[in-house]
Amino acid sequence: MSKPPRARLDPRGPRFGASLTAVLLLVVVFLSxxxxxxxxxxxxxxxxxxxxxxxxxxxxxxxYGVLFKKFVRPHxxxxxxxxxxxxxxxxxxxxxxxxxxxxxxxxxxVPGAVGIAxxxxxxxxxxxxxxxxxxxxxxxxxxxxxxxxxxxxxTVGNV
Amino acid sequence: MNPLEAIxxxxxLLAATTVLGLVWRARQGRVASVAGDIITPADVASPTxxxxxxxxxxxxxxxxxxxxxxxxxxxxxxxxxxxxVHVDVDLTHRPDLANRFAVLQTPTTLILxxxxxxxxxxxxxxxxxxxxxxxxxxxxxTTRRTLTTAPGSSHV
Numbered sequence: 001m002s003k004p005p006r007a008r009l010d011p012r013g014p015r016f017g018a019s020l021t022a023v024l025l026l027v028v029v030f031l032s033x034x035x036x037x038x039x040x041x042x043x044x045x046x047x048x049x050x051x052x053x054x055x056x057x058x059x060x061x062x063x064y065g066v067l068f069k070k071f072v073r074p075h076x077x078x079x080x081x082x083x084x085x086x087x088x089x090x091x092x093x094x095x096x097x098x099x100x101x102x103x104x105x106x107x108x109x110v111p112g113a114v115g116i117a118x119x120x121x122x123x124x125x126x127x128x129x130x131x132x133x134x135x136x137x138x139x140x141x142x143x144x145x146x147x148x149x150x151x152x153x154x155t156v157g158n159v
Numbered sequence: 160m161n162p163l164e165a166i167x168x169x170x171x172l173l174a175a176t177t178v179l180g181l182v183w184r185a186r187q188g189r190v191a192s193v194a195g196d197i198i199t200p201a202d203v204a205s206p207t208x209x210x211x212x213x214x215x216x217x218x219x220x221x222x223x224x225x226x227x228x229x230x231x232x233x234x235x236x237x238x239x240x241x242x243x244v245h246v247d248v249d250l251t252h253r254p255d256l257a258n259r260f261a262v263l264q265t266p267t268t269l270i271l272x273x274x275x276x277x278x279x280x281x282x283x284x285x286x287x288x289x290x291x292x293x294x295x296x297x298x299x300x301t302t303r304r305t306l307t308t309a310p311g312s313s314h315v
Contacts, residue, residue, distance in 0.1 A: 011224070026169060033165035087224040123176050131180040140222040141265050144250055145257045 007060050007085035011132075014088035016072055017054075017064030019129035021047065021095070025122040032115035040114050041106050047121075048099040054092030060085050062092070091128065091136030095121055187283035190293050195269070195277025203256060205246045212242025212298050214271040215290070221251045223265040225284040233268065236290055242273070243294060272297045 024047055031040035054062040102117020127133035160168075200209055203216055215233045219226035230247050237245035250257040250265070260269070263282070270279040270293055279293050 026173075029172065030162075030165050030169055033160050033168060034162055035160065081228070083224060084227065086222050090222055119172060122172065123179070126173075126176050127180050127183070130177075131184050133180065133183060134224045137220070137223045137225070138264060141220055141250070141257065141262065144220060144254050145262075147254055 007058060008082040009060050009065075009085045009088065010068075010073060010079040011081075011083040012076065012079065013065050013068045013073075014059050014091070015129050015132065016068045017059075017062055018125045020064055020067075021050070022122055022125035022129055025118045025125060028118035029115050029122065032112075032118065037106075037114070040118070041103070044099060044103055044106065044114055044118055047118075048096060048103050051092050051096035051099055055089060055096045058085055059088035059092055087134055087136050087140075090140060091124075091134065094136050094139055095124065098124075188281060188285040188289065189283075190270075190279050190281050190285065190289045193277055193280050195280075197275045198269075198271065198277060199275060200246070203246065203248045203260075204253060205248065207244065207246060209246070209271060209275055210237070210242050210244030210273070212240065212273050213244075213294050214275070215243070215245045216269040216271060217245065217247045218250050218257070218260065218262045218265060218267045218269075219247055220265050221249060226266045229266040229268070229284050232285070232287055233290065236287060236294070240294060240298075242298075270294070270297065 024043065028040050028044050028047070031037075031043065050063065059065065098117055098121045102114050102121075105113030105117070124133075124135045128135065198216075200207065205216075215237060217226075217229060217233055219230070226247075230245075233245040233247075237243045248256060250262060256262075260267075266284060268281040268285060268290075269277050270281070270290075272278050278297050281289070
């Protein structure tokens, strides 16, 4: 695998997206707690689809990223530095995995699955939005340590 | 569950997550003094030699939001100080190194003294002031030690 030039993002874009996601996930938790299971499941399905979009198309092409560029970034100072798009894209994949499990278990009728999955995803999205915590980076390192991502040794040039 | 109870639970979730975030942020970049082993460049698969005064060994992966910023910071610190070298180790294809040095987050930085002994460890993105203070302490100790051992060596 050769190294293509990687997409770079304003780091505030993914954090803006994470705050929208966190609010929506909190609504899912509320709906599932108050017994509005169908509504909770529908909203979680929509959030899952958005995570899939981000994970497959890249964090830079996420709909929230478009909102950020159009409505938020013009009001902000230019970014002090740009960030690699790979970590937030991977984070979208982690979010997709968590919400997809909740969705499947919810459709299978497992009680509480939708609310618990939404709460777990909320914790990650909130920490990302407010504290700039990168859960994807952490999970990536764990996958490396468990050998899941070890595609053989190769030398990586200094960046 | 009635809506009021549900909103109460949401606030509890929000509060717990905020506490988690505050604890995480307080621990980020904190320099911990350690009395570690002596390591060599071969131990971390480094092609460059360690610094005669001190070495900053940074562990990164290719998927790490804070690693490039830390790399620039440590590079700049090393450049300003004679005898200090910065080494960036990509763990992506070296899980053995990640396990050996028990790296739980990236970036993680080891600060070695002139003999290659691990003297401090930083989890997360460090601040320039903390790194500088630690390097000051380490290089001062080294100088003091050479000074105090110098008279002793005369009667050997």
